Amino acid sequence: xxxxxxxxxxxxxxxxxxxxxxxxxxxxxxxxxxxxxxxxxxxxxxxxxxxxxxxxxxxxxxxxxxxxxxxxxxxxxxxxxxxxxxxxxxxxxxxxxxxxxxxxxxxxxxxxxxxxxxxxxxxxxxxxxxxxxxxxxxxxxxxxxxxxxxxxxxxxxxxxxxxxxxxxxxxxxxxxxxxxxxxxxxxxxxxxxxxxxxxxxxxxxxxxxxxxxxxxxxxxxxxxxxxxxxxxxxxxxxxxxxxxxxxxxxxxxxxxxxxxxxxxxxxxxxxxxxxxxxxxxxxxxxxxxxxxxxxxxxxxxxxx
Amino acid sequence: xxxxxxxxxxxxxxxxxxxxxxxxxxxxxxxxxxxxxxxxxxxxxxxxxxxxxxxxxxxxxxxxxxxxxxxxxxxxxxxxxxxxxxxxxxxxxxxxxxxxxxxxxxxxxxxxxxxxxxxxxxxxxxxxxxxxxxxxxxxxxxxxxxxxxxxxxxxxxxxxxxxxxxxxxxxxxxxxxxxxxxxxxxxxxxxxxxxxxxxxxxxxxxxxxxxxxxxxxxxxxxxxxxxxxxxxxxxxxxxxxxxxxxxxxxxxxxxxxxxxxxxxxxxxxxxxxxxxxxxxxxxxxxxxxxxxxxxxxxxxxxxxxxxxxxxxxxxxxxxxxxxxxxxxxxxxxxxxx
Numbered sequence: 001x002x003x004x005x006x007x008x009x010x011x012x013x014x015x016x017x018x019x020x021x022x023x024x025x026x027x028x029x030x031x032x033x034x035x036x037x038x039x040x041x042x043x044x045x046x047x048x049x050x051x052x053x054x055x056x057x058x059x060x061x062x063x064x065x066x067x068x069x070x071x072x073x074x075x076x077x078x079x080x081x082x083x084x085x086x087x088x089x090x091x092x093x094x095x096x097x098x099x100x101x102x103x104x105x106x107x108x109x110x111x112x113x114x115x116x117x118x119x120x121x122x123x124x125x126x127x128x129x130x131x132x133x134x135x136x137x138x139x140x141x142x143x144x145x146x147x148x149x150x151x152x153x154x155x156x157x158x159x160x161x162x163x164x165x166x167x168x169x170x171x172x173x174x175x176x177x178x179x180x181x182x183x184x185x186x187x188x189x190x191x192x193x194x195x196x197x198x199x200x201x202x203x204x205x206x207x208x209x210x211x212x213x214x215x216x217x218x219x220x221x222x223x224x225x226x227x228x229x230x231x232x233x234x235x236x237x238x239x240x241x242x243x244x245x246x247x248x249x250x251x252x253x254x255x256x257x258x259x260x261x262x263x264x265x266x267x268x269x270x271x272x273x274x275x276x277x278x279x280x281x282x283x284x285x286x287x288x289x290x291x292x293x294x295x296x297x298x299x300x301x302x303x304x
Numbered sequence: 305x306x307x308x309x310x311x312x313x314x315x316x317x318x319x320x321x322x323x324x325x326x327x328x329x330x331x332x333x334x335x336x337x338x339x340x341x342x343x344x345x346x347x348x349x350x351x352x353x354x355x356x357x358x359x360x361x362x363x364x365x366x367x368x369x370x371x372x373x374x375x376x377x378x379x380x381x382x383x384x385x386x387x388x389x390x391x392x393x394x395x396x397x398x399x400x401x402x403x404x405x406x407x408x409x410x411x412x413x414x415x416x417x418x419x420x421x422x423x424x425x426x427x428x429x430x431x432x433x434x435x436x437x438x439x440x441x442x443x444x445x446x447x448x449x450x451x452x453x454x455x456x457x458x459x460x461x462x463x464x465x466x467x468x469x470x471x472x473x474x475x476x477x478x479x480x481x482x483x484x485x486x487x488x489x490x491x492x493x494x495x496x497x498x499x500x501x502x503x504x505x506x507x508x509x510x511x512x513x514x515x516x517x518x519x520x521x522x523x524x525x526x527x528x529x530x531x532x533x534x535x536x537x538x539x540x541x542x543x544x545x546x547x548x549x550x551x552x553x554x555x556x557x558x559x560x561x562x563x564x565x566x567x568x569x570x571x572x573x574x575x576x577x578x579x580x581x582x583x584x585x586x587x588x589x590x591x592x593x594x595x596x597x598x599x600x601x602x603x604x605x606x607x608x609x610x611x612x613x614x615x616x617x618x619x620x621x622x623x624x625x626x627x628x629x630x631x632x633x634x635x636x637x638x639x640x641x
Contacts, residue, residue, distance in 0.1 A: 148323075152578065233469060241471060267480040267484070267485065277478070281474070287470070288469040291465045
């Protein structure tokens with residue numbers, strides 16, 4: 001996959017002239033490479049913008065997310081001081097709800113991704129490294145069953161049965177996503193398992209856990225970082241969908257999908273359409289950010 | 305070949321068995337709800353207990369699951385249709401037949417009376433969307449994969465990323481604002497009952513566009529990826545070097561090989577569309593399977609959720625089987641034992 005950066009890449013010095021980098025230096029060097037791809041930079045800035053808004057939500061907002069301003073109900077954006085994005089039908093400040101919604105989304109999504117990766121990597125490593133029945137019965141079969149399940153039904157059932165909460169969203173996303181991650185990790189492990197440094201570690205008498213964690217995992221990280229970035233985007237969509245269907249974070253706390261859902265009948269009302277549009281733009285821009293970033297990261301990782 | 309299909313059919317059955325067990329145990333772990341859901345909020349505790357005992361809800365989960373399967377396969381009568389219970393449930397098919405999914409509490413109808421009609425509506429919606437997604441993404445995927453890095457390729461690539469990044473509820477909002485509020489060309493709801501001001505076709509437009517927008521980018525990118533890979537193969541270089549017209553290289557040599565990999569991806573979009581359908585149908589109040597499923601889940605309509613899950617999983621595993629078998633036919637290099 002090469003597209004935008006391929007021209008500028010040729011102008012770069014070849015690998016042979018570059019000094020060896022390790023650890024953090026290498027990490028920052030890779031981030032620096034992103035600058036060559038305008039799309040990836042747009043993605044990174046969108047993500048960073050929302051991270052900033054989420055972190056400083058209480059500093060950059062005047063009103064609380066669940067605070068009612070009865071003197072300003074259904075005020076359009078940029079008309080009244082103090083509510084620059086306007087207010088919703090009950091007089092709550094949209095900017096504040098958006099910012100706290102960003103905080104909710106950007107807390108739940110990374111947490112869900114972390115848990116997914118922990119489960120997925122464990123499953124995939126075990127399946128790829130040991131093979132045999134652990135692979136064919138325990139992991140691949142279970143993954144197949146979960147993957148053949150239409151995910152939305154799984155989400156709806158889990159959340160209607162156990163109730164809507166951040167923890168249950170994480171559980172649902174983990175159940176749905178970890179088989180996919182497990183498959184990728186299994187494939188990567190199968191590729192790496194027969195390499196010399198793994199045999200060397202085996203002959204040294206290292207324990208399997210050490211080999212998996214120290215020898216295999218770090219060498220499989222490239223594709224996994226790209227995949228994590230893509231999955232962040234999809235998890236944001238999932239959280240949005242759940243919120244939209246009324247299965248997201250319990251009200252009145254704001255989440256973007258819920259904001260669209262509450263005001264979706266306003267989309268066809270003259271002068272009120274900003275209410276569902278603003279959170280729709282918010283969720284789309286964050287997902288576009290993650291996906292553009294993932295695309296840029298993939299270019300970098302396939303280059304060296 | 306027959307062995308392969310037989311193996312896969314067995315796998316299908318196992319998958320469906322496991323999923324029904326999971327769904328059944330999740331939904332019916334606490335059977336007390338069933339009695340109070342059936343009788344409604346105004347029932348007395350005594351009434352609930354009578355029903356609870358008559359339906360034998362205190363049996364273990366395993367016994368209740370076996371009973372559900374037996375009712376479904378027509379081996380025993382469905383206990384809820386027993387006239388002694390005075391629930392007033394009536395199924396025109398009788399109370400013992402193959403495919404008896406029971407009674408839907410939400411719609412106050414036998415599950416079979418509501419589910420198949422809703423599934424039909426969804427198939428119309430998803431079918432139209434699918435009939436647009438496939439040719440559109442094949443054309444654009446092949447065109448952009450043909451010349452990797454060209455202006456068309458780049459713009460298509462970023463359009464694809466952007467489109468797949470916009471969740472359906474957001475794109476539906478944007479479309480509603482543009483086509484309903486600003487232009488007034490289309491209706492904002494598609495309830496498929498009242499065709500007075502807006503015709504059937506005009507009600508279908510927005511739901512179909514929402515589904516197409518979300519899915520098109522993904523499939524087109526898959527086709528593009530496959531095409532890019534094929535274009536780097538030696539046999540393409542040979543074909544170009546031996547002087548074949550470029551058109552012929554693409555049509556005869558590249559296209560056939562490039563379409564093998566996306567075939568599975570395209571088939572896998574059918575279960576994927578189910579997800580999109582839930583949101584889209586909810587936005588436009590379209591009376592389809594997805595909206596029914598969500599309403600059933602929010603209401604706690606156990607019989608309907610179990611039936612709908614079974615059907616959805618059946619559709620998903622069948623498309624996978626069709627995908628695998630079709631893949632063998634179009635790719636002569638792959639032969640399963």
